[in-house]
Amino acid sequence: AQSVAQPEDQVNVAEGNPLTVKCTYSVSGNPYLFWYVQYPNRGLQFLLKYITGDNLVLGSYGFEAEFNKSQTSFHLKKPSALVSDSALYFCAVRDMNTGNQFYFGTGTSLTVIP
Amino acid sequence: GAVVSQHPSWVICKSGTSVKIECRSLDFQATTMFWYRQFPKQSLMLMATSNEGSKATYEQGVEKDKFLINHASLTLSTLTVTSAHPEDSSFYICSATEGSGGPSTDTQYFGPGTRLTVL
Numbered sequence: 001a002q003s004v005a006q007p008e009d010q011v012n013v014a015e016g017n018p019l020t021v022k023c024t025y026s027v028s029g030n031p032y033l034f035w036y037v038q039y040p041n042r043g044l045q046f047l048l049k050y051i052t053g054d055n056l057v058l059g060s061y062g063f064e065a066e067f068n069k070s071q072t073s074f075h076l077k078k079p080s081a082l083v084s085d086s087a088l089y090f091c092a093v094r095d096m097n098t099g100n101q102f103y104f105g106t107g108t109s110l111t112v113i114p
Numbered sequence: 115g116a117v118v119s120q121h122p123s124w125v126i127c128k129s130g131t132s133v134k135i136e137c138r139s140l141d142f143q144a145t146t147m148f149w150y151r152q153f154p155k156q157s158l159m160l161m162a163t164s165n166e167g168s169k170a171t172y173e174q175g176v177e178k179d180k181f182l183i184n185h186a187s188l189t190l191s192t193l194t195v196t197s198a199h200p201e202d203s204s205f206y207i208c209s210a211t212e213g214s215g216g217p218s219t220d221t222q223y224f225g226p227g228t229r230l231t232v233l
Contacts, residue, residue, distance in 0.1 A: 043227045044158075045224070046223065046224075090158070104157045
């Protein structure tokens, strides 16, 4: 079965410090992996995706994510957090074997403390 | 980049009435559109997948007669909540993918969401 796990409901980090938001996945085939960010009362905004190629993916707003096949992980990272990064972050996976459907994690609320 | 809009952004209605939510892809043709429902502090729940010109595919547990989806063109899908009740109050989000969903068209672009409040 396809699934995505975000083990942390809440992540707090001080402004200027590096941040990591964790994501692990489970799919039967090759995964397409995505990160989205959601600000209050807004839709989801695309940050980055991994399809194939380099395991380190660079995305919007200085975010990056590393695909680790052996650990089935796709953690989101940023070297220096900004207060404006505070939002809800969703990891998603699309299993190429099952078509267009995306499977979303439960979300991680990131708070960057000034 | 690809932009998806939703209208209205917020709607309040009386119990028993029907509400239509529109989802439009503004600068691309969306062969496939998705409708999600999100409860406070929870993840997105896929309700249905809509392909232009064909009937929507509903997820298990979603009443297709209550949540009517129409995808009449490559840029517009509508979700109609029929005979709305307070338990239908939620944040409804649509998304769209370009083309046929291949590797170059696999990203979902999300609308800003519609908050439905049923009194």
